[in-house]
Amino acid sequence: MNDLMSQAIDLMIAGMGFVFVFLIILVFATQIMSKLIGRFAPEPVTPKKAPRAKPKAPASVDPDTAEAIKKAIAKFRSRHKK
Amino acid sequence: MNDLMSQAIDLMIAGMGFVFVFLIILVFATQIMSKLIGRFAPEPVTPKKAPRAKPKAPASVDPDTAEAIKKAIAKFRSRHKK
Amino acid sequence: MNDLMSQAIDLMIAGMGFVFVFLIILVFATQIMSKLIGRFAPEPVTPKKAPRAKPKAPASVDPDTAEAIKKAIAKFRSRHKK
Amino acid sequence: MDKLLTLWTGSGLFNMTAGQAVMIAVGLLLLYLAIRKGFEPLLLVPIGFGGILANIPEAGLALSAAENAIHFAKPEVLAALAGILDVSYQAGQAVTPEVVEVFKHAYKEASTGEVSTAIAAAQDFGYTNGMMYNFYQVVIGSTVGPLVIFMGVGAMTDFGPLLANPKTMLLGAAAQFGIFGTVLGAALLDWTGILDFTMLEAAAIGIIGGADGPTSIYVASVLAPQLLGAIAVSAYAYMAMVPMIQPPIMRALTTPEERKIKMSQLRPVSKLEKIVFPIVVLIAVALFLPDAAPLLGMFCFGNLMRECGVVERLSDTSQNALINIVTIFLGLSVGSKLMADKFLDAQTLGILALGIIAFGIGTACGVLMAKLMNKFTKEPINPLIGSAGVSAVPMAARVSNKVGLEANPHNFLLMHAMGPNVAGVIGSAVAAGVMIKLLG
Amino acid sequence: MDKLLTLWTGSGLFNMTAGQAVMIAVGLLLLYLAIRKGFEPLLLVPIGFGGILANIPEAGLALSAAENAIHFAKPEVLAALAGILDVSYQAGQAVTPEVVEVFKHAYKEASTGEVSTAIAAAQDFGYTNGMMYNFYQVVIGSTVGPLVIFMGVGAMTDFGPLLANPKTMLLGAAAQFGIFGTVLGAALLDWTGILDFTMLEAAAIGIIGGADGPTSIYVASVLAPQLLGAIAVSAYAYMAMVPMIQPPIMRALTTPEERKIKMSQLRPVSKLEKIVFPIVVLIAVALFLPDAAPLLGMFCFGNLMRECGVVERLSDTSQNALINIVTIFLGLSVGSKLMADKFLDAQTLGILALGIIAFGIGTACGVLMAKLMNKFTKEPINPLIGSAGVSAVPMAARVSNKVGLEANPHNFLLMHAMGPNVAGVIGSAVAAGVMIKLLG
Amino acid sequence: MDKLLTLWTGSGLFNMTAGQAVMIAVGLLLLYLAIRKGFEPLLLVPIGFGGILANIPEAGLALSAAENAIHFAKPEVLAALAGILDVSYQAGQAVTPEVVEVFKHAYKEASTGEVSTAIAAAQDFGYTNGMMYNFYQVVIGSTVGPLVIFMGVGAMTDFGPLLANPKTMLLGAAAQFGIFGTVLGAALLDWTGILDFTMLEAAAIGIIGGADGPTSIYVASVLAPQLLGAIAVSAYAYMAMVPMIQPPIMRALTTPEERKIKMSQLRPVSKLEKIVFPIVVLIAVALFLPDAAPLLGMFCFGNLMRECGVVERLSDTSQNALINIVTIFLGLSVGSKLMADKFLDAQTLGILALGIIAFGIGTACGVLMAKLMNKFTKEPINPLIGSAGVSAVPMAARVSNKVGLEANPHNFLLMHAMGPNVAGVIGSAVAAGVMIKLLG
Ligand code: NA
Ligand code: NA
Numbered sequence A, B, C: 001m002n003d004l005m006s007q008a009i010d011l012m013i014a015g016m017g018f019v020f021v022f023l024i025i026l027v028f029a030t031q032i033m034s035k036l037i038g039r040f041a042p043e044p045v046t047p048k049k050a051p052r053a054k055p056k057a058p059a060s061v062d063p064d065t066a067e068a069i070k071k072a073i074a075k076f077r078s079r080h081k082k
Numbered sequence D, E, F: 001m002d003k004l005l006t007l008w009t010g011s012g013l014f015n016m017t018a019g020q021a022v023m024i025a026v027g028l029l030l031l032y033l034a035i036r037k038g039f040e041p042l043l044l045v046p047i048g049f050g051g052i053l054a055n056i057p058e059a060g061l062a063l064s065a066a067e068n069a070i071h072f073a074k075p076e077v078l079a080a081l082a083g084i085l086d087v088s089y090q091a092g093q094a095v096t097p098e099v100v101e102v103f104k105h106a107y108k109e110a111s112t113g114e115v116s117t118a119i120a121a122a123q124d125f126g127y128t129n130g131m132m133y134n135f136y137q138v139v140i141g142s143t144v145g146p147l148v149i150f151m152g153v154g155a156m157t158d159f160g161p162l163l164a165n166p167k168t169m170l171l172g173a174a175a176q177f178g179i180f181g182t183v184l185g186a187a188l189l190d191w192t193g194i195l196d197f198t199m200l201e202a203a204a205i206g207i208i209g210g211a212d213g214p215t216s217i218y219v220a221s222v223l224a225p226q227l228l229g230a231i232a233v234s235a236y237a238y239m240a241m242v243p244m245i246q247p248p249i250m251r252a253l254t255t256p257e258e259r260k261i262k263m264s265q266l267r268p269v270s271k272l273e274k275i276v277f278p279i280v281v282l283i284a285v286a287l288f289l290p291d292a293a294p295l296l297g298m299f300c301f302g303n304l305m306r307e308c309g310v311v312e313r314l315s316d317t318s319q320n321a322l323i324n325i326v327t328i329f330l331g332l333s334v335g336s337k338l339m340a341d342k343f344l345d346a347q348t349l350g351i352l353a354l355g356i357i358a359f360g361i362g363t364a365c366g367v368l369m370a371k372l373m374n375k376f377t378k379e380p381i382n383p384l385i386g387s388a389g390v391s392a393v394p395m396a397a398r399v400s401n402k403v404g405l406e407a408n409p410h411n412f413l414l415m416h417a418m419g420p421n422v423a424g425v426i427g428s429a430v431a432a433g434v435m436i437k438l439l440g
């Protein structure tokens, strides 16, 4: 086994070890954080199905509204023609 | 009184003097400008209550419109269900 | 005729020659491309009157829709007042 | 095992200094004030977060490659830097804390050419400029950040109320006493031996009294970059506290009758006047104070784009995408100056104390000037609009309106206060130009 | 008093030269044309404003730190710069206007390395690069500004009409005679001794005939940066005047019958053709004219983003926020080249005169080429669409349509003219590549 | 004639090498995959197009001024560069291909200072940095591009599902085996003599397993910039292929019963928890792994802007205009590394092979970890959500959902899979920090 191999194994052990240690700490820190907030600053909950990425610029009118508007236009036009 | 103090006093005199001179000149320049424009290029006035900062990008639909649309949707849906 | 003149004439001959050669090649390449696509990948056509530059960010609601909305608002308000 | 040890000895927990811990707490406090208390969040969120980033031990995010190399102090690297920075250090010599201090000091004193040579040498050894060091150099070191923000502010400013009543510009002039009075205050602290300030530092601190974020950052970056962090934090924090700072001063200096004064309605202003005004300001700057040209030039350019009506695309972009992008990086860059060794200093306390005095003096002088003007003008001026001359647009104008409504619930001063309010922006920029001219 | 004197001797009124006053007036004229007359306001508002800023006396906004240091000419600073710029000046020597001229000339002739060393040295004495000097270096000096604008233009361009009738590309080729004819004109002026031009300058002036802003700025910045201001102003001004310049030429070269020619309706073009076309252009560039690769590469990239349908986010941004941001700084940067000593020169008058000739020749050759093609093709071509080959998108195509409607109120040429119109953009970029290849 | 010859001998057709032709074909293939097959088009369209641009013969768009000067190899220019790069070449000496190779090699080995001196010297002879070389230096060389993208990704990420069930973070940890397993794979290829890799290269290749574009580009640019092109292409291509790569592995490692496991509904998460979480992550980074601070710092900053609710302007801009602008130039910059001499190498094949192995290992370890956790926790965990730990947000979470629906059409796993999915982003950034710490 050459030097590169042993280095790669060392890196794997150190790396995976550290990734797990870090994320386990983060799990605990997060749980503690949530408990503290639940106890000292309980809040009205946010709806949990918030979409992951909602770029707001292009958003203009939601599909439902658009549909309704189109119906309204159609109706308006048909009336107007009469 | 040390050197820094006397420098600061000098700076205050020069600075406030200059600020006033500059803004007084600007007051006169502005008044002359307004008079010249009023005489040689009178224009239909703009509404003076223009909001100070109106970022246009996010603006999509004004509240009134939105309200109307919502009513329209509600109506459309209630009809649709029947 | 000085050196600059003869250089300018040279540049004109080389330049216009090259511009024509390049664009003639491009005419043929484009025609071949269109024919190949027409034969091997015919597609439903796009409407050819697409506007040249249509910045999409500010676009919110098309004029037709806007008109309909305004009518809707007017109607909604007049009903509401009653 | 060896590698795990490297990770541990390189960790923040192992290396954190008390100063860094305190500064991280300061960053968290700024985030709290911004998010929960609504203190100028657009700037204080990035500044607070940037302050935390700048104080992460060993990460060196706010340091140049050369400073990082000096921090890690490998003998062969120091030997390479010694020649460039003119430090007497030989390759084999032991690396004591004193030696590192000598290098740090030599780096601070080095010329522009030496600094870039030292950075290139450190890069050859694998050190890199910290992310936030780069942000600072590009956004603030080049002065482009505050200027672009100022352009955006110009594109958001409506000079209509000022044009309808140009005399109120004098209120914006009087409020600049806050700036120069504070310079005097800093000099006084120095004279009494409480704190040490140079003239440049005193002037940079004074600009807090301008109550204008980009102007403060611009002036501080030119005159005293080492104080930029404290000055910017102080400026934005007190701007957010204007509704608390100003009303008592305003009430103390006015009688209830004065506060009830109704002002005559503003005349309508034509579109052409609004288009020509920024050009008039620009020409006045060109004729009388070229040193205010970068700040007021960009401000007037933004305003002209807004008013001229033919470049709406550009005006919109400078009010939205562009100003937002620059704000993000400007905030982080200011945060990079919240490093423990620069911020945790008695000077910072002095700056915070002087900052609130600056706002107080500015407010008082604005109100007193309005009272003075009232004696000479036919049309009545409500002295409450004088306090809006400190700028802090549009907060100070709203404060004038609110205090006015307390005295008379039918007296709306908002539009009248907007005149001195935007005049205060011009006034501060003029004051900044004077200080840069005389000291820069 | 001393300080007030400093303010006065540093003011614009005290220092303004006649040239600067004239240039400020030129800047105001450009603003007037842009705002009141609608002359390409997106560029001419920033250019005009930038021109005023660049000519504010003593502010040195368009100068580098070293140029500012030379302007203020302190003996110790000049002594430091003398070694770098290889000027024979000794520390004690008197600073006469001649000495300053020698330094200015040496700076202009200095190599890239010497310039950056000189700037670093000047910065150590407290001088800074002017705001607009920085803008110019970043936006135009790096060539990135015009290229990003060209990418945005590509993202706004619909090649549909050209793909429906690719032969009209030849009209876009013929109109480039405007470019090379103008080079010949400049050479003629030089030969006759009326003005002095080098070959590089003649070529840079010729590109005005391309009737394409970013292409003109790109070529001028590469071949003759000292003329950039005059060339860009000339290009944008004449583009705005296309509706005045072209119609008389178009009418003179065509009979009423020719102007009434109806063209057969354009065939529909498939989405895939539109996607593949920019790639075909790119490959043609790669095979035949690598020197046009930056310009046409970015143009095709923008167009591919537009047409491919899977990166709408990027296409939108390059048509809006990005192009707007770059336009603001590009305009200011061009304005930085409107300095008195560079612009107020007989050359500028020559450039303005040659510019209008360039547009005229291009228009005429486009129309004549269309008449020539009409003799060889089955499908009739209305010669009025030939004039659109100069580009000036979409103004020139609208002019073709308008003149056509005068002859026959039911003959809409707009879509037919869009083909040569966008071909003209490609043609100019090819011509630019040839000139850079042969002269650059 | 002479000039036409210059045009012909300078054309692409005359100069194209086989390698360049192949690379242009590769660029076209990437465009095809992006546009027709929908492979991560936001990145692969610019990368593919950039790859074509970088391989245009003679244009030298991806080369520095010095590299372009060496390519054209004029004796007087080489003589000037010889002194700077420490090559023994005399002014009169014949320019053989070997000599050019010597210069190329010397340039590659030169120090930062020598490189900038060589570029300045080449610029004095009229050579310029290629457009894409500039893009690369500014966007990737400075590391700012990937970091800004990561900030935008942070602003688009909802940590709600992760906060509702923090234990799933361990799945995001386990999936990082893909990274380190691949490093081992690269070392194995080196050991068996199939390919040559250094440790830095092996680590940079491993990061493909992180399934995160900006992280991969950041790490590759720090550890092995010469492999950046192949690594980025590999990372984005396999991310697009996640719906093909993962399902077979997921099915092979789970029983139908396991795939049917219903998970209990996620608890609602309060707004304050979402605000505090990025700060908790930041502090953990500060305490335990400062080297991950740039990546995770910017990520957390973006997320804090999103959640804090008081800087919506900034959050919107970082999710739209800013990330789009940076994406365009990041893609082109990555494309600049697709040059024939760097990409057409057996190493690239190795990287492509190792990349898919990386994704496979990551997926498998995530699933196995979920099965393991299922034995120790009360609440049931569907092992299918383990595969989402590789990140590739949100594709991998959708794959978990889809495979789950196959087993039980009423079992929606999407929200449960989003937890490990975003944890995978943090995990990869931590792994990146470890690798940079130990090797960088
Ligand atoms: Na102010
Ligand atoms: Na053209």
Ligand code: NA
Pocket (backbone or CB within 6 Å): F209, F210, F211, F212, F389, F390, F391, F392, F424, F425, F426, F427, F428
């Ligand atoms: Na990952």
